Amino acid sequence: MERLKSERNRLCAWLSEDPDYIVDHCGDILSVNECREVQKQTSASEKISVLLGIIINKGGGACQSFMDVLQQNQDHYKHLQQFFNNSAQGLITPKVVSDKCSVVSVNEVRDTRGKSFSNKVEVVSDPGGGLSGLVDGQVPQANYVATGGSVILADQISGVRIDGDIEFSVCVKPPEAFTGTVNETQTVPQGPAVRMITEHKVELIDCLRSDPIILQHAQARNIVTDMQYQDLKQTSGPTRAVTDLLDVVIGKGQETCDRFLQVLRGADVLDTYPQLRNILNIN
Structure with a gap:
């Protein structure tokens, strides 16, 4: 179940190439009403999103049955083999590559309670900066690659109960603007x-x-x-x-x-x- 949750966005993109095909192969997992709920969605991505939500909510048994269906039909979807290749190689945590001016956040927060939750990220942009040790400008193979002052947030939060405010913020500053403490804010003009x-x-x-x-x-x-x-x-x-x-x-x-x-x-x-x-x- 956790693997389906963590790969949900990628699975949604891959299976949206032919949503009806995978739905037809889930007859032993879904009830008649659940099938109707999926099929009434107006777009391919919505069908897969609802399908994955139903299966994940059903728990471990349904998730394993769905994994079996995916494995049996992976040849039908050109990208789906990546899902099982990564699983076979034991890639439980994402591969992350970033330069000194970038941030990749892959924190995992589970089953906790608090009065507030805050995740603030601030970096200094450096378009000229890059990853060292690369050959001919090649980008290393990784799930997340952040360069040039970029920010990737891939945090997973589940089973968390917050009584007060939840705040996520990202601030990317040019080098000359990075003065003072990280708590200072910068007004961003509206587009x-x-x-x-x-x-x-x-x-x-x-x-x-x-x-x-x-x-x-x-x-x-x-x-x-x-x-x-x-x-x-x-x-x-x-x-x-x-x-x-x-x-x-x-x-x-x-x-x-x-x-x-x-x-x-x-x-x-x-x-x-x-x-x-x-x-x-x-x-």
């Missing part, structure tokens, strides 16, 4: 996508609250993490869930906001929320 969502937030809430499927779209496109998706899904009331979703998206900055707007402009999303055409000025 056009951030402004667009912020300025139309009330209209978006009123539109998107009509159908909670927007949460699944956000999870399938990695706009929100699996943990954030579960929290949003359990939020009381559609209005609050959509409000919290938009707050999460805005908090992640320009790139995430731009990707979320691309999701909103998708044909399947526009069919569900026709009001978006007016809000986003789509002809």
Whole structure:
């Protein structure tokens, strides 16, 4: 089960090439209602995301049966053999490579409780910096490669109960700006996508609250993490869930906001929320 959780995003991408094929081979694992729940999803990635969620929630027995199905049908998916090759080689923890100006965070937090949780990362960008010992500019084989002042967060959090605030923050500063203590903050100008969502937030809430499927779209496109998706899904009331979703998206900055707007402009999303055409000025 843990391996399915840790590789969920990659499996979702690989199996989305032909979602119906793998669903058809899960007849002994899924109930009729569960199969219907998967098949009613509008996109390939959503089908696989829901499928994996159902199987993981069923526990170890279902997860092992699903692993057996994957192994039997790995030739059908061109990337799926990587999943079993890594397993055979005993790669339980990710391979990480980073230069001196970059950060890769792969912490694992499990079964704990606290009043607050904070994970702050701050690095100094150095586009000229690189990994030493490379031949002809080759990048080493690794699950996570961070260079030039980049940040990769691959933390896994499960079974955690926080009574107060949860804060994740990343700050990448140019060399000349890195002065003082790491607790100092730097104002980041808002990009056009951030402004667009912020300025139309009330209209978006009123539109998107009509159908909670927007949460699944956000999870399938990695706009929100699996943990954030579960929290949003359990939020009381559609209005609050959509409000919290938009707050999460805005908090992640320009790139995430731009990707979320691309999701909103998708044909399947526009069919569900026709009001978006007016809000986003789509002809």
